[in-house]
Amino acid sequence: MQHTMRKRHRIAALGAAAGLALTLAACSSDDDTTGSSSSGDRLDNGDLKTLSIGIHSGWDEGIAVSHLFKVVLEDQGYTVKTDEAEAGLVFAGLAGGDYDVNFDMWLPNTHADYDKQYGDELEKLGDWYDDAKLTIAVNKDAPIDSLDDLAAHADDFGNRIVGIESGAGLTRITQDAVIPQYGLDDMDFLISSTPAMLAELKGATASGKNIAVTLWRPHWAYDEYPIKDLADPKGALGDAEKIYSVGRDGFSTDYPTLSSWIKGFSLDDDQLFSLENTMFNAGDDTDPDDAARAWLKDNPTFVDDLESGSDA
Numbered sequence: 001m002q003h004t005m006r007k008r009h010r011i012a013a014l015g016a017a018a019g020l021a022l023t024l025a026a027c028s029s030d031d032d033t034t035g036s037s038s039s040g041d042r043l044d045n046g047d048l049k050t051l052s053i054g055i056h057s058g059w060d061e062g063i064a065v066s067h068l069f070k071v072v073l074e075d076q077g078y079t080v081k082t083d084e085a086e087a088g089l090v091f092a093g094l095a096g097g098d099y100d101v102n103f104d105m106w107l108p109n110t111h112a113d114y115d116k117q118y119g120d121e122l123e124k125l126g127d128w129y130d131d132a133k134l135t136i137a138v139n140k141d142a143p144i145d146s147l148d149d150l151a152a153h154a155d156d157f158g159n160r161i162v163g164i165e166s167g168a169g170l171t172r173i174t175q176d177a178v179i180p181q182y183g184l185d186d187m188d189f190l191i192s193s194t195p196a197m198l199a200e201l202k203g204a205t206a207s208g209k210n211i212a213v214t215l216w217r218p219h220w221a222y223d224e225y226p227i228k229d230l231a232d233p234k235g236a237l238g239d240a241e242k243i244y245s246v247g248r249d250g251f252s253t254d255y256p257t258l259s260s261w262i263k264g265f266s267l268d269d270d271q272l273f274s275l276e277n278t279m280f281n282a283g284d285d286t287d288p289d290d291a292a293r294a295w296l297k298d299n300p301t302f303v304d305d306l307e308s309g310s311d312a
Helices: 013-029 060-075 087-096 112-121 151-157 169-181 194-207 256-263 269-280 288-298 302-308
Strands: 003-005 050-056 079-085 101-107 122-139 160-162 188-191 212-217 227-229 241-248
Touching: 050 060, 050 087, 060 079, 060 101, 060 269, 060 288, 060 302, 079 087, 087 101, 087 112, 087 122, 087 241, 101 112, 101 122, 112 122, 112 169, 122 169, 122 194, 122 256, 160 194, 169 188, 169 212, 194 212, 212 227, 241 256, 269 288
Parallel strands: 050 079, 050 101, 160 188, 160 212
Antiparallel strands: 003 188, 101 241, 122 212, 122 227, 122 241
16 A cells, blocks of 8 residues: 655654564564574585575565575575565664675665664675666656656646655655755655555556656666656766675674675676566566576576676
């Protein structure tokens, strides 16, 4: 269900804190979802055998890369657990040791708040993508090309911007920077989820309606739908960012081999978009692990490159 709110509305801090506490408590109470630091079993390569990956809900590049690593590592003898949650919960879980690694920390802007809050308790394991951008996207035939013109054409877009999850850095930046800098306070900012936003984007572009959504690059939607980014002359969305892999405190000690693989890991646009398209556009019932295995068949040198420490 979508939650409609204007910029001046704020999610109650008490509710957010309670949700965080309940989620982390649930993680801590289930042996299958806790970080593998409690296990003494090691593989021949020196790594702990069990690994937990925290994934940001709705962030497709992170979902894709996480499941890619999952199937590669399972073939190497690791036991891998994946868990999806909002970004704030994932970073809190990493800091608390409930997750071992996350592959989707955007810096220096999108996840700056989490880096400031938890950075001293995390290990940055290197960036794997260096041209990540936050955007406000519209249908390709929309009557405007710049955020400067959106307020004057708000009625053309149903007087709304369709957003994603409340805990996403993109949501915060849209609320705190884009909306005030471009005078969009009178537009409704719908905060719901990435799947809900994509469903609206699909429906609007199919029916020829104007729509404005919060989006980001890299994302398969740019290949799937006729859309364009609105220019951001004020720089409210920030410059291009890097996507980092980040581990809990002590990750490199517990996973000396895997940490070296992650530090040498990277994907270019063609690799990433093909991975995402295989995983998310092959049908609603596509299993992400099966999609990752299919992609590996089409990219047979990936594992060898990863293990050699070369760029994938």
